[in-house]
Amino acid sequence: MSILIDWNSRVLVQGFTGREGTFHAGQMIDYGTQVVGGVTPGKGGQLHLGKPVFDTVAAAVAETAADVSVIFVPAPFAADAIVEAALAGVRLIVCISEGVPALDMVRVKHFLRSTGSRLIGPNCPGIISPGQCKVGIMPSRIHSPGKVGIISRSGTLTYVAVDQITREGLGQSTCIGIGGDPIIGTTFVEALQLFREDEQTEAVVMIGEIGGTLEEQAAAYIGAKLGKPVVSFIAGQTAPPGRRMGHAGAIISGGRGTAAEKMAVLRRHGVQVVENPAEIGQAVKRILG
């Protein structure tokens, strides 16, 4: 299997006719993702990349039975797009947009709890189940189907890990970029819960970074419940406190959220933590043999 997306996923693109939406929707279609249409308010009725364009997500869902939506709208409109997708009953919402205000996400996150929708992101590369379905902006070429689940707060570092896993001949079940913002839809723990239930996933690579406590929460879950080996890398061991390192969520504040603290907690719960990201692939290979 895989988690969250597979052959059957029917994908909508919000911000379909924009530059980013057009480029990445094209890439997704090339990968074999069932892109069933898109949404751009005011352009309903047109065809774009051979797919129907709708004015609203509700109309798109009614017409296409889409169950997944990927958002490429500019950050000021991202919260609105997420809420619209959730109200239309979209099961999985993937928000790629970077720069969404944190207080918008506070409202969105609590609202989503009253719906049946799951959000991935924002500020993320998306999700891919190699060989089946890609919903996001990751380079398809480096992925291969296999048995390692990958979860990461960083885009490029995910690609680095995926590339190594592919070269080791292991492949990936599903790779999720959960996003680099302080408030995100799906956390490490939630992704791990899904990987736990997935038979295809035999090991998990978790790439964290400074800021917040998502890694610490994950460590406790891994130690108590996961039952599958985890290899982890935490970026930002040399980051100065109080500075935001590119990602809005990557900041050590009040002495909390350091890489050293996260690495220690993960190790205490039996996670294999590597200090050099170039060693992620080998570490997984050693565990899975």
Added chain:
Amino acid sequence: MKIHEYQAKELFRSHGVAVPRGEMAETAEKALAVAETLGYPCVVKAQVHAGGRGKAGGIRLARSRAEAEKHISAILGMTLVSPQTGPEGRRVRKLLVEQGLEIRRELYLAILLDRECEMPVIIASCQGGMEIESVARDHPQAIFRVHVHPASGLFPSHIRTLAFQLGLNKAQQQSFTVLLAGLYDLFLKSDASLVEINPLIVTAGDEVLALDAKVNFDDNALFRHADIAAWRDTLEEEPLEVEAAKYELNYIRLDGSIGCMVNGAGLAMATMDIIKFYGGEPANFLDVGGATSTARVKEAFKILLADPNVRAVFVNIFGGIVRTDLVASGIVEAARGLDLRIPVVIRLVGTNEEEGQRILRESRLDFVTENVLAEAVRRVVELARGA
């Protein structure tokens, strides 16, 4: 984004948060005039984007005109050095002159986003005037927290809970209620990431007001606050970071000797970590991002080379969406236009890497190319040492 105390207090006033009377001054004449208008005692406060001003001699009480003159001339233009400014300190260009108040109690009050609970949290403490981190460490029972759910918003019970915990009497509670309601409104409406009052004081007249004021904003929300964005004081920021921001380059200056140019924030952090792992010191964090055009690569190079501590440069690009051949062309063009006198180690892997390598080779520029990460880092660490 950070702002000055005097700006934060202006924002406080507009949201009904009580602050002492006072005014900002950029010249000694103006500062003295403000002091004379306020009367004595008054307080002369250095305006810099850093804490620890009091201990650094940047906040002084004047009981007379003579003292005010003395303090104004001592603080205005001084280089203020505190644990938060770094050893080079900050030049004081602005003063805030405020009325002196009779202080009965010093408290602490802040609002910030609790990432774990995913909602704003109000933090209060009876131990004002001290660093909240040390209070949290040494006297965790002296810190009170109230979370505000976005669906409920702030209710009087939130405020009452804190007022009782802080031990405020009835008159003080009334004053505190108005202040906190205003402060929470400010936090939400201006997309703050932190508002902090340390100390929050209770006066002899049972008034509660903000003696200090600190507000940080969510950079991602500045697009809807043009008035606040206009308050940005680039003189308080690292000049190379200001320059980098013009080209939308995510650059943070550090104090090492190896300049780094990387795509992606996570990989940029990891690159710094690996440099340190192999015994080197990164000179910066620099994420050139996904849209790596020749112009951006060139500007990034210029910024790296403008740091006199940089002895070698490490370019680490993992081409996913980014085409490494385009990055290679950018590097070559940038290097040709610049007077490159220090070694440059380049690791280019991913999309079109053979073509990228060919472009670097055929440029006949003196680059060191190495695609094994550990080897590339070892090499740049050696070169930075002058090997």
